[in-house]
Amino acid sequence: MFLPSGSQDETGVQISNRLKASEVFRLVAEQRNFKPITTPVVEYAATFTNDIAGMDLHSMLKWFNGEGEIEVLRPDWTAAIARAIAGQPPSEQKWSYQGSVFRFDKAEKESRQAGIEIVHAERFYGEAESLLTAIAYLQRLDITSYVLELGHTGIFEAIIAPYSFTKEQEQQLLQAMHDKRADLVEEIALIHEDAELASSLISLIDAYGSRDIIEQYRRKWSARQNLLAILDHIEQLIDLLEASGVTEVIVDLGRVKNLPYYDGIMFRAFLTNDGSTCFSGGRYDKLYEQFQQRISAVGLAFDVDILAKHMKPASEVVKSCIIASPATHAVAEAYRAELEGQVVDIQYQLETPANYQTIYEVIEENGQYKVVKL
Amino acid sequence: MKPVIALTKGRLEKQFLAFFESLGYDVEPLRDKGRKLQIETKEFSFFFAKGVDVTTYVENGIADIGVVGGDILVEHQPDVYNLFPLPFGHCRMALATKADYQWPGRKKRIASTFTRITKEYFKEKGESVDIIRLEGSVELAPILGLADAIVDIVETGTTLKENGLVIEDEFFSFSARLIANRSSLKIKRDQLVPVIERFKEGVKQG
Numbered sequence: 001m002f003l004p005s006g007s008q009d010e011t012g013v014q015i016s017n018r019l020k021a022s023e024v025f026r027l028v029a030e031q032r033n034f035k036p037i038t039t040p041v042v043e044y045a046a047t048f049t050n051d052i053a054g055m056d057l058h059s060m061l062k063w064f065n066g067e068g069e070i071e072v073l074r075p076d077w078t079a080a081i082a083r084a085i086a087g088q089p090p091s092e093q094k095w096s097y098q099g100s101v102f103r104f105d106k107a108e109k110e111s112r113q114a115g116i117e118i119v120h121a122e123r124f125y126g127e128a129e130s131l132l133t134a135i136a137y138l139q140r141l142d143i144t145s146y147v148l149e150l151g152h153t154g155i156f157e158a159i160i161a162p163y164s165f166t167k168e169q170e171q172q173l174l175q176a177m178h179d180k181r182a183d184l185v186e187e188i189a190l191i192h193e194d195a196e197l198a199s200s201l202i203s204l205i206d207a208y209g210s211r212d213i214i215e216q217y218r219r220k221w222s223a224r225q226n227l228l229a230i231l232d233h234i235e236q237l238i239d240l241l242e243a244s245g246v247t248e249v250i251v252d253l254g255r256v257k258n259l260p261y262y263d264g265i266m267f268r269a270f271l272t273n274d275g276s277t278c279f280s281g282g283r284y285d286k287l288y289e290q291f292q293q294r295i296s297a298v299g300l301a302f303d304v305d306i307l308a309k310h311m312k313p314a315s316e317v318v319k320s321c322i323i324a325s326p327a328t329h330a331v332a333e334a335y336r337a338e339l340e341g342q343v344v345d346i347q348y349q350l351e352t353p354a355n356y357q358t359i360y361e362v363i364e365e366n367g368q369y370k371v372v373k374l
Numbered sequence: 375m376k377p378v379i380a381l382t383k384g385r386l387e388k389q390f391l392a393f394f395e396s397l398g399y400d401v402e403p404l405r406d407k408g409r410k411l412q413i414e415t416k417e418f419s420f421f422f423a424k425g426v427d428v429t430t431y432v433e434n435g436i437a438d439i440g441v442v443g444g445d446i447l448v449e450h451q452p453d454v455y456n457l458f459p460l461p462f463g464h465c466r467m468a469l470a471t472k473a474d475y476q477w478p479g480r481k482k483r484i485a486s487t488f489t490r491i492t493k494e495y496f497k498e499k500g501e502s503v504d505i506i507r508l509e510g511s512v513e514l515a516p517i518l519g520l521a522d523a524i525v526d527i528v529e530t531g532t533t534l535k536e537n538g539l540v541i542e543d544e545f546f547s548f549s550a551r552l553i554a555n556r557s558s559l560k561i562k563r564d565q566l567v568p569v570i571e572r573f574k575e576g577v578k579q580g
Contacts, residue, residue, distance in 0.1 A: 182457065
């Protein structure tokens with residue numbers, strides 16, 4: 001029997017690292033007063049594809065149910081949690097979740113995520129608590145070499161707000177900004193024959209790097225209060241991150257949302273050794289508009305598979321083996337409990353002694369069983 | 375670590391080398407590479423691959439930046455930064471068929487390597503067609519009766535002419551483009567931006 005493309009069996013270090021990553025996440029979330037939540041793996045497609053959530057049905061694993069409705073395997077946690085908690089009383093809530101998401105457009109159809117959602121909280125507090133939780137978690141996993149990036153959906157939106165683009169043009173422009181595709185950005189911006197708009201957007205494409213970029217743009221946008229407020233906001237978060245020991249924080253002022261529900265600050269972290277994105281998230285107040293709610297909502301999700309791949313190997317644990325027999329298995333089991341902190345195997349026939357630092361055997365002496373070290 | 379650049383073998387290779395040399399870079403190690411697919415220069419690590427594979431290597435972060443035809447990017451839509459056009463590798467997409475071909479009354483059969491582009495083209499025209507995917511020498515399809523027409527890239531039109539095909543419509547023009555891995559551009563900014571800026575200067579002068 002074979003496996004379909006994008007599915008795999010797993011054994012060994014990757015899976016033990018993932019289990020450890022999950023356990024550490026549970027502890028970190030619990031210590032920070034997040035309550036666990038889970039949603040079903042099977043949901044209606046509309047939860048994710050409605051105009052506000054805006055996800056692409058093509059990338060989902062889907063089928064028709066008996067009533068002809070499209071059901072999917074959960075492609076995203078945030079939209080599912082929004083559905084689940086929309087009816088909750090409007091008081092601050094901190095949720096944590098762990099589980100798989102399923103997508104066709106990824107190399108692996110199933111990937112594991114762990115994440116947090118903070119709703120109805122004071123805005124800056126929610127963002128700060130999300131980022132500080134991420135930092136605490138990475139620290140507990142001993143993952144220290146990463147670059148944290150901040151962006152904001154409001155910058156692009158404020159720049160194009162005075163211009164009346166059609167929905168299609170706006171979508172094309174958003175995609176061109178997402179791809180940092182300067183020629184297409186210019187072409188679309190020039191629909192309004194406004195060279196200033198084109199040059200603003202093109203320079204925004206290159207507005208990524210250290211926090212010095214913020215100073216440059218503060219001068220550039222000195223008369224634009226709404227954009228200055230966004231820069232203040234980003235800078236306030238950078239101050240918080242730097243004060244919390246994060247040394248590599250970058251900004252991308254030209255970053256645009258890739259899902260329509262993002263609505264404000266966006267953050268993600270790249271691991272420096274191979275550039276993989278270990279977490280991403282941001283503000284998505286808009287997501288709750290589908291439930292006629294205007295609330296503060298922010299969160300982030302870790303890619304647990306990526307974390308597991310980059311976790312350092314666990315410190316060496318002593319491995320021992322007790323040689324026993326059907327008659328002495330119970331004695332060996334009792335002795336196993338005494339070897340606390342070790343990995344203890346019981347075997348009837350020892351075939352690979354080199355795998356163990358210490359080997360014991362249960363022997364019979366004067367009608368009594370006892371364990372001896374070989 | 376040096377920036378890693380993925381280059382498209384074949385059609386674009388020579389044109390890239392001429393462009394790269396015009397930027398003041400030493401291209402001798404690339405010209406003298408023989409059959410080697412990986413070349414180290416003082417400043418860069420290069421490797422050569424098929425266009426679509428260049429996008430895969432860049433998307434997966436094996437290469438930081440890449441040079442690839444715009445046709446490949448439209449067809450395969452990799453998740454990369456699609457930065458800007460380069461002043462070489464110009465071509466256009468065309469619908470071609472046999473000269474004086476009488477289109478049948480049934481749904482048309484179109485052969486192409488570029489199935490996504492073909493689908494979008496006919497969708498725009500509001501016409502349903504059957505698309506036959508071929509890996510190469512698509513000009514054969516109408517001649518041998520596999521398809522009514524083809525959608526393919528055209529540089530000079532010579533290959534079409536020599537095979538008795540005529541262009542019915544031209545609908546996209548492309549050039550080579552510079553692409554970049556999404557995270558490399560951020561975390562290797564100090565290394566990559568000077569190179570990208572030099573490419574930009576070359577484009578302006580080209």
